[in-house]
Amino acid sequence: MKISILGAGYVGLVSGACFADLGWDVTCVDIDSEKIALLNSGGLPIFEPGLEEIVSRNVQCGRLRFEDTLDEAVPASDIVFIAVGTPPLEDGRADTTSVAAAARDLALLLAGHTVVVIKSTVPVGTGAYISRVMSDANPKADFAIASNPEFLREGNAIRDFLEPDRIVVGTDDAAARDILHSLYAPFEQRDIPVVMTDQATAELIKYAANSFLATKVAFINEMADLCDQIGANVDDLARAVGLDARIGPSFLKPGPGYGGSCFPKDTLALAAQAQEADTPVRIVEAVVASNAHHIRRLVKKIAENCTDAWERLGVEDTSLWGKSVAVLGLAFKSNTDDIRYAASVVILPELMKHGARIRAYDPAAMENARAAMPGIECCASAAEALAGADVALILTEWPEFRGMDWSLLGPRMATPVLVDLRNLYEPADVAGDGVMYYSLGRPDALDIEREDGEQIVQMSDHRGGGSKAG
Ligand SMILES: NC(=O)c1ccc[n+]([C@@H]2O[C@H](COP(=O)([O-])OP(=O)(O)OC[C@H]3O[C@@H](n4cnc5c(N)ncnc54)[C@H](O)[C@@H]3O)[C@@H](O)[C@H]2O)c1
Incomplete structure (x- = not known):
């Protein structure tokens, strides 16, 4: 079976490489000729663990090419x-331009019956619309449309593609269903469920799944905010709630x-x-609002945490103005270089507006961040960013930020203050290392040196300024 994939981005490139690895003959096509030249010279346009190996293996054996x-x-x-x-338009709708x-261009080139599969995330009705676009462009085009959301x-893209929880195929064409059944037969043989449905349902499934996951994220973030206010511990809460099957x-x-x-x-x-269908999804609307509010609130929290720490440490000016903020992590999550809609892109410009100097390090996303946020100073390592910093701010859960020795790093900072927006550390553990530690929905751990030189850790829950020695 010969396959073309239009778009060699995160989804197209990973899908192409994995289909080739399963034995199919694959050509990835992208209108970005620089991207294709890079791929043809053995480079990769994105950072994705394991991708380099699978691409080069399949290029070498002639099953994968780029045009x-x-x-x-x-x-x-x-x-x-x-x-x-399919980026968002200003009013939130997906831009399917x-x-x-791509559909118009490919319609002009079809030779013989072809199944055209939309893997991009698209609104319900796009399959039918694309079918019209193709027939208008080439009335003789012989094709069937299907949806196969990714x-x-x-x-974690390679593993997710090769070992998915399920595969969703939607089409209203019986022959296309059979062809896609054959394509995904190697998965079905491994007992991976293939959900066969109609075009519209498949399109909606992708949005429903992502919106449900976003709801969980927004929910636990609201719980973390509440824990902060009333002195509960969100980690214990999340564990206990999540243990419910x-x-x-x-x-x-x-x-x-x-x-x-x-x-x-x-x-x-x-x-x-x-909204267009006159059936508002109020939960999802609330999730969107909650997430936006949460990110804005964090800017305030960072400033408040810094003020609290610097006051305790006797720093005269406790505002962010002129302070050096060492940012650990810029990508929206670990193991990617993608900073699209990352927290860093919202939070860092706000901190800069408050006069903070940003010195940032990310293991993979420096190049993308440099282009998106020209005002930040890019550092070659976490240690470089932290040297002389007034506060460290963890934004991405990269594994290398988990095991850092703050007893060594803290003394190299101007003031040893750590604001961890990923809850990577246990408060008591890291406070024992001599840093003042703030995280989400858990007690702050403030390492204080007493006049007699003895180090004590204070756990503060911020309720009316109360604190307890630990
Ligand atoms: N990134 C993810 O994690 C992810 C996961 C699941 C689904 N999706 C969905 O998959 C789709 C693609 O996402 P992505 O992150 O891979 O995008 P991307 O921006 O990384 O890649 C898209 C690529 O398409 C190319 N392109 C644009 N027009 C083209 C054309 N006419 N012909 C050929 N190539 C063309 C661009 O040059 C670009 O390289 C989106 O709808 C997205 O919502 C993304």
Whole structure:
């Protein structure tokens, strides 16, 4: 079976490489000729663990190639996937312009019956619309449309693609259903469920799944805020709630709000489409508002935590003005270089508006961050960012930020203050290392040196300024 994939981004490239690894003949096509030149020279346009190996293995054995035009690949294909971007429009609806453009171009090149599969995340009705676009462009085009939404997560994309929880295929065409059944037969043989449904339902499933996950994230972040206010511990809460099999533990980790290229735009798109259908999805609308509020609130929290710490440490000016903030992590999550809709992109410009100097380090996203936030200073390592800093701010849960020795790093900072928006450390543990530690929905741990030189750790729950020695 010959496959073309239009769009060699996070989804198209991973899908192409994995289909090739399963034995299919794959051509990835992208209109970005620089991206294709980079791929053809052995480079990768994105950071994704394990991708380099799988791409080079399949290029070498001739099952995977990259082209910047559709001309050769499309006429030779049995299946053409469309995996181009669908960013949000100003009113929240998904912009399907690139999907339509790709469909128009490919319609002119079809030779023989071809299944055209929309892998991009698109609103319900897009399949029918794309079918009209293609027939208008080429009335003789012989094709069937299908939807096959992708559920991979950046950072874990290869595994998610090859070992998914389920595969969703939606089409109203019986022959297309059979062809896609054959494509995914190797998965079914491994007992991976393939949910076959109609076009519209498949399109909606992707939005419903992402909106549900976003709801869990927003919910636990609200619980973390509440824990902060009333002195409860969100980690214990999340563990106990998640142990209920009906709820499950995943996506119950407080953080700086959901971000990335999917949840923000997919929740907005579902809410917009539901409004259009005169059936508002009020829970999803509330989730969107809650997430935006949470990220804004964190800017205030960072400033308050810093003021609290600097007051305790006897710093004269406790405002952020002129202070050096060492930011650890810029990507929207670990193991990716993607900063689209990342918390960093919202929080850091706000801190800069308050006069803070940002010195940032991310293991993979420095290049993207440099382009998106020219005002930040880029550092080559966490240690470099932390040297002389007034506060350290953890924004991404990269594994290398988990095991840092703050007893060594704290003394290299101007003031040893750590604001952890990923709850990577146990408060008591890290406070024992000599830093003043603030996180989400848990007691602050403030390491204080007494006049007699003895070190004591204070656990403060911020309720009316009360604190207890630990
Ligand atoms: N990134 C994810 O984690 C993820 C996960 C699941 C689903 N999705 C969905 O998959 C789709 C693609 O997302 P992405 O993150 O891979 O996007 P991306 O921006 O990384 O890649 C899109 C690529 O399409 C190319 N392109 C645009 N128009 C084209 C055309 N006419 N022909 C050929 N190539 C064209 C662009 O140059 C770009 O390289 C989106 O709808 C997204 O919502 C993304």
